[in-house]
Amino acid sequence: MATIGQALTAPEAGWQRIEDTDSRIQYGTSNVSGDVHYNAGTIKFSFYGTKLRLIYDNNSADTIKVDGVSYAITPSTSVKKALVCEVLNLPLQEHVVEIKTTTGLDWLSQFNAIDIDSTGYLVISIGALLPAPESGWKRYDNSNSAIQFIGSGWAIDTNSGYYQGSAKFTKTPTDSLKFSFIGTKLRIISINDVWSALTATIKIDGVAQVYTQYHNNGNQVLVFEKTGLSQSHHTIEIIASGATSTLNVNLDAIDIDSTGRIYHPDEVTKIEDLTIGKRIRCHYQSTISGTVGIFSDMGREASDFIPVASSATPNGDFYFIMVEDWNRQKRLIADRNIQSSISWDALNSLGIASGSGLPIDILNDNDNLTTIRLPTGGASATDKDNEWDKYIVDSTLNGTITRGDNNVWNYMSGSTRFGSWTSSTESGKSGEKILRPNPGGSGTDPTARGNSLTNSVYPYNGFRPVLLIDSPLLNKSFILFNGEYKKWVEGRPTIEESFSLATPKMTSNITPSGIAFSESYFNVNFEPWKVFNQIDDGEGYASGNGSGGKGFLGYQFPSAVVIAKYVIRSMTGSNHLDKMPKDWYFEGSNDSTNGTDGTWVVLDSRTSQIWTTITTDKEYIISNPQSFKTYRLRWTANNGVATYTDINELMMYSYTPYTPSIPSSWKSISTTLPSVDTFKSEGISDLSILDRKPTTFTFPMDNDGVSGTVLGRGKVFKEKVDLKRFFDVNSLSVK
Structure with missing residues (x-):
């Protein structure tokens, strides 16, 4: 058993060591030399467990409080990795520790490590560095397309110390960002430097609160945490209320439950919920360069989003955005090029470049027909009767977006524009097709146009699909009986645990x-x-x-x-x-x-x-x-x-799990003629379930009277069969 003052170079049985470099330990001043932090001013951390040891290389007058209670730290000036403090028999719970150290440049405080229970752990606290999500959490970068940034002040800052190398910031106090998520907990990760505003405002399900954004200088700082939410869908809005002309509110990343998922504010997961301006997630993968890949996982999160620049062999998610709903057809356009370095000819070889498009089975249902094709782009600069100009350049999609917004349509990354192949032919150039906007150029002008040979392959040219969803006439039925429209619902047998x-x-x-x-x-x-x-x-x-x-x-x-x-x-x-x-x-x-x-x-x-x-x-x-x-x-x-x-x-x-049986039954739908949508969603698609099935009935033979007395020997037996109830009696067996 170690004693106070002796060297403790490794944790004893029942203990685990946590080094001074652990990101969950906060320092007032980050003075680092070798394997110690010296003269930090303050050292803060929280841990879950029952015991604590402090390991120092040198200590003269540091003090410690655990949950507000002071404990002694023994001075030690000659022993490296000396045990200078031990706190035992704490209740098994989370504990808050604060150490006050000497300051200046005299090296009188040299903090080396801590030991805690072998089954315990450090608890991340607000203001601590959090370079990776903890167990039970997952992280989304600020660049994730499910996060909607609102306002013109948002800009991108790049730094290798940021999560995935970038963060978004604004100095406009009315700017905001929105997303939603399914889960029970949320963390906001920000950048803390001299340009960071002190506070920001967050709304969770409409309830606002101000949180402190600036704590200590550092990258990937935990600035907000909310736990204990119901396991359900939550809406989040962050308002840059503390921003000024010199101080910014920023977002580096978001952490939520490891089993959760974030959603764009306009995202839906079902085709029937799509309206103009709404979007639905989809996955796309092509394993061979220059070849059209496979669409899958409509309405689900299958992977990270495809980068705006895409690639020749993409494997990621994107959004289809609803732009039109007319004559039983929904029209959606991808929010980005989903594949680059693919020629128009390769797309045309499958019929994608033509007006009729390529039929695909992307929804896995029998109620809708889906087709993929290219958008139209206009034969000339004056030809505005095309899908690119109508929907991407000029439409607000019923007020849900800003016209031509690159944050929505992702036609530009950094200073580089990416052109999308269209089905339109350049006027006077039969061998060239229109690209919108012109690829490789600079500036955020979605009206720009370019043209290229149909067999050309460039990293700036890409495939942005249009998805057509047609709802054909369906044969759906209800049974009208006693003034009610009804459907037959098949039951299910008991399922044992x-x-x-x-x-x-x-x-x-x-x-x-x-x-x-x-x-x-x-x-x-x-x-x-x-x-x-x-x-x-x-x-x-x-x-x-x-x-x-x-x-x-x-x-x-x-x-x-x-x-x-x-x-x-x-x-x-x-x-x-x-x-x-x-x-x-x-x-x-x-x-x-x-x-x-x-x-x-x-x-x-x-x-x-x-x-x-x-x-x-x-x-x-x-x-x-x-x-x-x-x-x-x-x-x-x-x-x-x-x-x-x-x-x-x-x-x-x-x-x-045990599931009780459910008997088959008639379900009442309405007393008035159901709507078309109700026919589509609730109607009986296969009337054969109502076909009569052979059934054997057994009747006791009696005198057919009210008393039902069974007749004795030598009597004539008789029984009536109600033909209003039983049809097509095919055989009769008397025993």
């Missing part, structure tokens, strides 16, 4: 499907797939020699799945039971590629799990199961062996 083993029987780390992974393994005989092979084979999986009681092991499914239960099986030999995990977290991730990276959400945690019998299954239910692609068991201690950890089998189960 059940768990199903989701992990396959693995024969290697990658076969038959998915990927088994671990932080380390002992040798090739104890690889991670051994816990998923459904065989009790000796030690099964063993972590790397020297890994001690820490490590992780998991499985990545081909696609996301909800795991509601996991089972751990003990070893086949009693001499290995002390190598089994004792304390662990069961976690899920949707963005991890190797089990180490990505954002992880804790789904279950266990401590003091003791194993006393061989080949024994312990079952653990996840109280709040969620959908993830990758799952892992991350243990922080085993049952005593310092060299490595063993696990025989790890099984993950999906869950089917």
Whole structure:
């Protein structure tokens, strides 16, 4: 057990060390030399746990408060990495720590590190640097197309220290930004420097509050946090209320729940909700340069957005924006070039460049016909009867956008314009087609026009599709009975509650499907797939020699799945039971590629799990199961062996809840003739469900009287059959 004043170069058992460079620790003055912060003035951080140790290289008169209570810091001037303060027996909760240090250049305060519980963690606080989202969060950059910037003052600042290299700022106090999201929590990440305004205003679901934007100079600073929201759709507006002619309000990034998603204020997810000015998300991927790719995932977030400059082999999302709704046809135009370096001829070879376009199945329904084609661009500068001028240059889309706004149509990035192929031929030049605006030029003028040979391939020329959605006449019906329009609703049988083993029987780390992974393994005989092979084979999986009681092991499914239960099986030999995990977290991730990276959400945690019998299954239910692609068991201690950890089998189960049966029934729709939309959404599309089906009925033979007395022997039996109720009696069997 370490004592105050002695050197403590590594954390003891039950502790973990956090270095002074951790971004969650805030310094009044960032004086750094080697592995210490010296004479910082103030040091602030918060942690979750029950105990704390301070490690210093030098201390003369620093003081500390934990949750407002003062504790002693022992002076130390000759011992490096000396334990100078220890606080024990705190309640298991979040604690706020503030250290006051000497200032100036005398090096009398040299803060090196802190130690806290091995199962604890630092809690990010407002004003701290947050260069990456924490576990349970995901980050969206300010450049994400779902964020709507309103006002003419917004500009872009670039810096390698910003998240993804850029931030947006404004010095106009009436400027704002909007987005919405589904989730329960929100964080705003900003840049803090001498040009940052002190405050800004945020509205969450219409409720306004002022937050402090400036804290300490630094990049990627957490300036606002809101947790505890309902799991639902929330609208967000940030107003640059604190901006002045010299001070700006800025946005670097947004963090929300790792399972959430942000939406543009005008975004919808269903075709039937589209109106002029609304937009719907879509995915596009082309794996071969110069070749048209595949459209998919309409209304869903499948990946990040395609960059404005696009590429020859794009793989990302974009928006289709509704510009027209006429004669049962919805017309939408992509908000950007979705593919560059593709010729007009390549598009024309599939019929995309023609007026009729290319029919595609993008909606996966039978109620709409969808076609992709190029926009029209006008044969000359005076020809304004074309889609580019009508919708992109001149339209406000019923007041939802500003005419020709590059923030909406993304025809320019930086100082470079990107031209979109059109179906229009340049007047007097039959071998050339119109591009709008002219590619490669500068200036934000959407009226500009250019032309190029149909076989030309340039990075500034691109494919911006028009999507036509036609609603053909549909054969939908209702049954009018007793003055009500009704539809027949088929029932469903009872579904019993059940768990199903989701992990396959693995024969290697990658076969038959998915990927088994671990932080380390002992040798090739104890690889991670051994816990998923459904065989009790000796030690099964063993972590790397020297890994001690820490490590992780998991499985990545081909696609996301909800795991509601996991089972751990003990070893086949009693001499290995002390190598089994004792304390662990069961976690899920949707963005991890190797089990180490990505954002992880804790789904279950266990401590003091003791194993006393061989080949024994312990079952653990996840109280709040969620959908993830990758799952892992991350243990922080085993049952005593310092060299490595063993696990025989790890099984993950999906869950089917009990669902009661629902009988078939007639559903009343209205007492008046339903509207066209109601016919489309509710009408019976297949009347064969009303076909009469052969049915056997059994009648007791009695005297057909009111009493229903059964007749005795030697009597004549008779029974009436109500033909108003039963049709087409095909056979009669009397027994």
